[in-house]
Amino acid sequence: xxxxxxxxxxxxxxxxxxxxxxxxxxxxxxxxxxxxxxxxxxxxxxxxxxxxxxxxxxxxxxxxxxxxxxxxxxxxxxxxxxxxxxxxxxxxxxxxxxxxxxxxxxxxxxxxxxxxxxxxxxxxxxxxxxxxxxxxxxxxxxxxxxxxxxxxxxxxxxxxxxxxxxxxxxxxxxxxxxxxxxxxxxxxxxxxxxxxxxxxxxxxxxxxxxxxxxxxxxxxxxxxxxxxxxxxxxxxxxxxxxxxxxxxxxxxxxxxxxxxxxxxxxxxxxxxxxxxxxxxxxxxxxxxxxxxxxxxxxxxxxxxxxxxxxxxxxxxxxxxxxxxxxxxxxxxxxxxxxxxxxxx
Amino acid sequence: xxxxxxxxxxxxxxxxxxxxxxxxxxxxxxxxxxxxxxxxxxxxxxxxxxxxxxxxxxxxxxxxxxxxxxxxxxxxxxxxxxxxxxxxxxxxxxxxxxxxxxxxxxxxxxxxxxxxxxxxxxxxxxxxxxxxxxxxxxxxxxxxxxxxxxxxxxxxxxxxxxxxxxxxxxxxxxxxxxxxxxxxxxxxxxxxxxxxxxxxxxxxxxxxxxxxxxxxxxxxxxxxxxxxxxxxxxxxxxxxxxxxxxxxxxxxxxxxxxxxxxxxxxxxxxxxxxxxxxxxxxxxxxxxxxxxxxxxxxxxxxxxxxxxxxxxxxxxxxxxxxxxxxxxxxxxxxxxxxx
Numbered sequence: 001x002x003x004x005x006x007x008x009x010x011x012x013x014x015x016x017x018x019x020x021x022x023x024x025x026x027x028x029x030x031x032x033x034x035x036x037x038x039x040x041x042x043x044x045x046x047x048x049x050x051x052x053x054x055x056x057x058x059x060x061x062x063x064x065x066x067x068x069x070x071x072x073x074x075x076x077x078x079x080x081x082x083x084x085x086x087x088x089x090x091x092x093x094x095x096x097x098x099x100x101x102x103x104x105x106x107x108x109x110x111x112x113x114x115x116x117x118x119x120x121x122x123x124x125x126x127x128x129x130x131x132x133x134x135x136x137x138x139x140x141x142x143x144x145x146x147x148x149x150x151x152x153x154x155x156x157x158x159x160x161x162x163x164x165x166x167x168x169x170x171x172x173x174x175x176x177x178x179x180x181x182x183x184x185x186x187x188x189x190x191x192x193x194x195x196x197x198x199x200x201x202x203x204x205x206x207x208x209x210x211x212x213x214x215x216x217x218x219x220x221x222x223x224x225x226x227x228x229x230x231x232x233x234x235x236x237x238x239x240x241x242x243x244x245x246x247x248x249x250x251x252x253x254x255x256x257x258x259x260x261x262x263x264x265x266x267x268x269x270x271x272x273x274x275x276x277x278x279x280x281x282x283x284x285x286x287x288x289x290x291x292x293x294x295x296x297x298x299x300x301x302x303x304x305x306x307x308x309x310x311x312x313x314x315x316x317x318x319x320x321x322x323x324x325x326x327x328x329x330x331x332x333x334x335x336x337x338x339x340x341x342x343x344x
Numbered sequence: 345x346x347x348x349x350x351x352x353x354x355x356x357x358x359x360x361x362x363x364x365x366x367x368x369x370x371x372x373x374x375x376x377x378x379x380x381x382x383x384x385x386x387x388x389x390x391x392x393x394x395x396x397x398x399x400x401x402x403x404x405x406x407x408x409x410x411x412x413x414x415x416x417x418x419x420x421x422x423x424x425x426x427x428x429x430x431x432x433x434x435x436x437x438x439x440x441x442x443x444x445x446x447x448x449x450x451x452x453x454x455x456x457x458x459x460x461x462x463x464x465x466x467x468x469x470x471x472x473x474x475x476x477x478x479x480x481x482x483x484x485x486x487x488x489x490x491x492x493x494x495x496x497x498x499x500x501x502x503x504x505x506x507x508x509x510x511x512x513x514x515x516x517x518x519x520x521x522x523x524x525x526x527x528x529x530x531x532x533x534x535x536x537x538x539x540x541x542x543x544x545x546x547x548x549x550x551x552x553x554x555x556x557x558x559x560x561x562x563x564x565x566x567x568x569x570x571x572x573x574x575x576x577x578x579x580x581x582x583x584x585x586x587x588x589x590x591x592x593x594x595x596x597x598x599x600x601x602x603x604x605x606x607x608x609x610x611x612x613x614x615x616x617x618x619x620x621x622x623x624x625x626x627x628x629x630x631x632x633x634x635x636x637x638x639x640x641x642x643x644x645x646x647x648x649x650x651x652x653x654x655x656x657x658x659x660x661x662x663x664x665x666x667x668x669x670x671x672x673x674x675x676x677x678x679x680x681x682x683x
Contacts, residue, residue: 238455245407245450246520247442248473256469257458264460336504337459 013329020325024318028088031313032081035306042097042304084310093311098303104311107296112315114187115285115292118208119277122215127270129216130223131263135254137224138231138262150228153221161218161280165287168210184210185289210288215277222273223266231262264335271327275320349422354527354560355381355404360417362399362408362584369632373399373412374584378658381528386554386561388575388592390568390607392628396584397564398451401530404562405442406430421445423527444474447521448530453514454537457505464501467520474524482523489519492556493549511542515549522557530562535570547573568611572596580604583629583639586658590665600667602644602675638670646671646678 008014043065050061087094093104137146173181188194189203234240235258243257282294289295293312300308332339349356362374374396381387389397402408404419419430423445433441450456457466464483471482483501490497493515500508500516508516514534521529534550535543547570554561565571571578571592578595580588580603588601599605606624626643629635635642641651650670658668669675 238450239458241407242450242456242517243458243469245405245442245448246470246473247439247444248469249439252469252473256461260460261458335460336462337506 016325016328020321023321024314027317027321028085028310028314029081031310031317032084033077035309035313036077038304042306088314093314094307096305096308098305098308104308107308108293108311108315111291111293111296114208114290115278115281115294117204118211118285118290118292119215119274119281121208122212123219123270123273123277125212126216126220127223127266130220131227131259131266133220134224134227135231135259135262137228138235141228141232146228149224153224155221156217157221157225159218161214162283162287164217165210165214165284168214169287187291207290211281211284211290211292214284214288215281218280219273219277222269226266226269227262230265231258234258234262237261260334267331267334268327271323274323275316278316278319347420347427349420349427351422351425352383353380354383354422355562356418356420356422357400357404358418358420360400360403360419361415362403363413363415364409365411365413366632371631372584372634373631374403377417377581377584377586379579379586379589381560381562383527384554384558384560385577386563386575387577387579388563388565388571389579389581390565390571391581392566394628394631395581396631397581398532399584400581401448401532401562401564404430404528404530405446405448406433406438407442407448421527440474443470443521443526444524445526446528446530447524447526448532449514449517449521449534451533451536453517454510456517457513459505461504463503463505463508463516467501467523470520470523476524486519486523489522490516492553493519494545495519511538511545514538514542514546518546518549518553522553522559525557526559528560528562530564532564533566534563535565535567543570550574568596568607580607583634584631585639585668587640587669588667589658590667594665598665600665600672600675601640601669602646602671603640604667605675605679606643638668646674 046065047058047061050056050064051058054061056064084094091105093108096102096104096107133149137149140146169181172178183189184207187204187207188200189207192200192203194200240253240257243253248257278293281292282297284290285292285294286298293315297309297312299305300312357377357379360374360377361372364371364373377396377400379387389400391397399408399412403412403414408414414431417431420427421430421441428437428441430438430441457463461469464486467486468479468482471477476482486501487497490500495512495515500512505513518534531550535546538546550561551574561574563571563574575592578588578590578592579586580595580601582603588595588599588604590600595604596608599608603624606622609622610624612621624643629639629642635652636655637653638644638647638651638656641647644651646669648671654670656668656670658666660666
């Protein structure tokens with residue numbers, strides 16, 4: 001048994017996995033405390049309301065609120081924390097405080113896929129575009145094209161994504177009237193039945209188009225500039241020079257010799273970007289009234305729904321931690337040099 | 345082209361001149377270089393760093409840096425009695441010419457292989473780009489070549505570059521170099537950066553390969569002992585010009601140019617005592633504004649007024665041994681006096 005544990009402690013995969021779990025636990029604990037330290041408390045607000053409106057005694061108002069909220073405001077923080085943690089181990093995120101009977105995990109399952117879809121599409125498009133444009137800039141460096149694209153990417157990166165979101169709505173939606181902002185609320189046209197039919201899929205893409213565009217604009221510049229400098233480094237490598245001397249076709253050199261090596265460092269940054277974009281997506285989803293996890297989080301914060309907030313924060317944390325873990329474990333597939341000896 | 349070359353000539357460089365355009369002016373890296381390479385010959389280009397050896401070799405496969413400009417000359421390549429001028433090949437023809445006809449093994453093979461592809465993929469890439477798509481046949485030839493360079497063929501063929509040592513990579517690159525049966529293999533400092541035993545192994549491997557595979561070698565080095573061992577002909581390059589050209593023994597025992605002579609006396613030999621070593625005074629000339637006349641005259645012990653005015657032509661003094669010097673006789677006389 002001890003032997004087995006020692007072996008496990010030495011195994012890279014086990015080690016990073018344990019690290020990931022510890023990180024999630026630490027963030028979850030912090031979230032638990034911070035959420036409760038936020039000013040404003042849903043119970044007090046409602047008790048106050050019942051007191052003034054119905055003129056009942058404090059105790060009665062308190063009992064009614066406590067009953068309807070499925071929440072005991074007198075329980076000690078430690079007790080709450082321990083029972084929450086216990087539930088967590090059973091993947092139970094509890095029920096919503098403000099709408100009793102609704103399991104937080106169900107709500108997350110309802111909202112999260114839309115966010116994953118929008119953020120995933122946005123990152124995928126901007127990553128692929130960024131790699132192509134960045135390589136083009138490196139191949140035509142110091143040309144007019146390179147200079148204009150450099151300027152454009154600095155500008156795109158420099159302006160915060162919520163400004164891009166507002167600009168898109170105000171300039172494209174309202175002033176140029178290219179689309180109806182009101183119709184694009186939500187994640188799909190509610191008159192349609194969800195399923196694999198053309199009208200529904202089209203509607204899904206239409207509703208996600210604006211958030212996706214915003215994510216693309218806000219992250220594209222970074223990929224372009226990174227890919228440009230990475231490609232310029234690779235172009236000076238001996239193996240590219242030798243590949244040209246070997247008479248390889250340009251197509252092969254650009255894809256397998258330059259592109260693949262230059263894109264390697266960007267894959268690590270991609271996982272960092274996942275976390276960043278998920279986090280900043282809260283504001284973007286609110287701007288476009290896109291009903292994803294960010295929208296749900298925003299609603300929960302407004303009414304101080306502790307369990308929902310904890311649930312969303314936990315899920316976002318897990319998304320970031322696991323995408324990092326995924327990158328750690330798969331980087332070796334892309335770059336044979338970092339493969340841990342012994343587990344080829 | 346109505347041109348005719350003797351059938352055993354694979355390469356004839358004619359009056360080749362190359363400049364590098366820089367902010368400070370044009371660097372005349374190569375001036376009026378002419379030489380021939382025969383089938384099976386091993387020609388060494390020797391000279392100091394910056395003398396233009398590498399520029400000449402890069403020009404042969406048109407792999408010069410972007411700021412280089414060929415200002416004149418021809419590079420005639422012959423295979424099966426068909427002659428083409430390398431400088432006039434289209435992009436497509438050039439790509440086909442490279443490696444298929446003329447392979448170049450670059451200085452320092454440490455980074456010559458794509459780090460993310462296995463060795464066999466890089467052999468296959470090379471073959472495929474030249475229209476050879478039968479992977480089994482490529483594998484068969486590659487394994488036999490890897491064996492020829494004394495590597496464990498199966499292991500190396502299936503390895504990633506980082507799993508090979510420096511000497512192994514150098515030998516793998518040699519094997520890759522002859523994969524397509526080129527007529528010419530250019531070796532740029534093939535043993536620099538390797539330890540002395542690995543150097544030895546590389547030289548043996550090269551000798552073996554040349555014996556078995558029948559190709560010509562152009563060999564660039566500042567290591568004279570290596571040149572003496574590998575080459576049958578030697579060209580001394582100074583300030584972008586070939587100043588002496590001849591059979592290896594003629595060059596090493598009967599050098600006709602003071603610069604070659606200077607190079608030789610700056611290297612220890614078994615026959616002479618260490619204290620006879622001399623370095624060549626001065627430093628290589630500025631190639632943006634090279635000296636008038638013979639470019640070596642500011643550093644030459646035999647120089648006189650003629651040398652600073654007129655540039656000596658590369659002339660055939662003794663059957664096939666060419667030198668560009670006005671005072672070959674003085675050099676010979678001084679050597680006789682010393683012996």
